[in-house]
């Protein structure tokens with residue numbers, strides 16, 4: 001997609017991301033101390049502190065501040081979201097799922113530890129995510145905390161990430177159309193990004209209309225995230241191989257470029273980013289700067 005015209009000048013996005021990511025990393029480090037039983041906590045920390053981009057928790061803090069909240073009000077739920085994201089990656093990499101050996105350039109959890117520990121580390125992170133938001137959120141009225149917990153639960157369960165994963169698994173080896181591909185991506189990827197933004201706005205004291213506007217923004221960037229992932233899959237592999245056809249064209253996995261062609265997939269990504277930022281026009285430009293730039297970052301990221 002073309003660069004956004006409305007990215008706010010003089011906003012140092014790189015600095016913004018690294019400042020927020022440092023806070024999130026420190027909070028995650030505190031949330032899972034290395035305690036007995038050592039093995040399980042080591043395994044949880046191995047994946048949780050393994051250097052992800054922290055897109056979801058940053059989105060959460062940005063949404064909280066956009067509606068007038070203080071970052072501290074959303075920090076616990078932002079950590080919970082990263083715990084859930086991490087556990088979904090641990091389980092996704094297991095031999096019974098994708099059977100991957102590497103994640104973020106390091107051995108996957110079950111390779112670094114063992115399969116039993118990886119399953120349990122995922123379970124423990126999922127449980128801790130809900131405990132953490134309920135126990136550690138401060139200065140937010142209880143009904144908002146409950147509302148955020150409901151959002152989280154529905155994003156993760158059999159109508160959320162789990163739904164996306166099960167439909168993805170069932171579609172293996174079958175021909176997948178655009179509608180089914182969108183269903184998989186919306187559930188596997190968008191739902192948690194949506195929960196991140198919506199929970200941030202809820203904790204920050206956002207009104208109903210603001211929260212729903214931000215939900216629409218998040219749905220667009222959630223799908224965008226995956227469309228860009230699919231595009232990168234083709235373009236990066238093409239560059240690496242010095243060929244015109246990328247990895248995904250060789251495999252039988254359905255992706256946007258495969259189903260609609262690379263150019264149309266890029267156009268679709270452009271439409272999604274435009275639709276996302278359209279929702280931000282209702283907010284103050286300066287206050288919305290982080291979310292403008294996050295949309296731009298997701299559209300143009302290289303990994």
Ligand code: GRG
Nearest residue numbers: 052053054088089091092156161162165188189
């Ligand atoms: C959540 C209860 C529960 C079970 C998990 C395994 C599973 C069910 C779902 C799979 C979900 C999955 C792996 C979706 C892919 C999401 C995605 C786009 C991951 C990559 O996100 P990045 O790029 O990763 O933000 P980093 O490494 O930066 O954190």
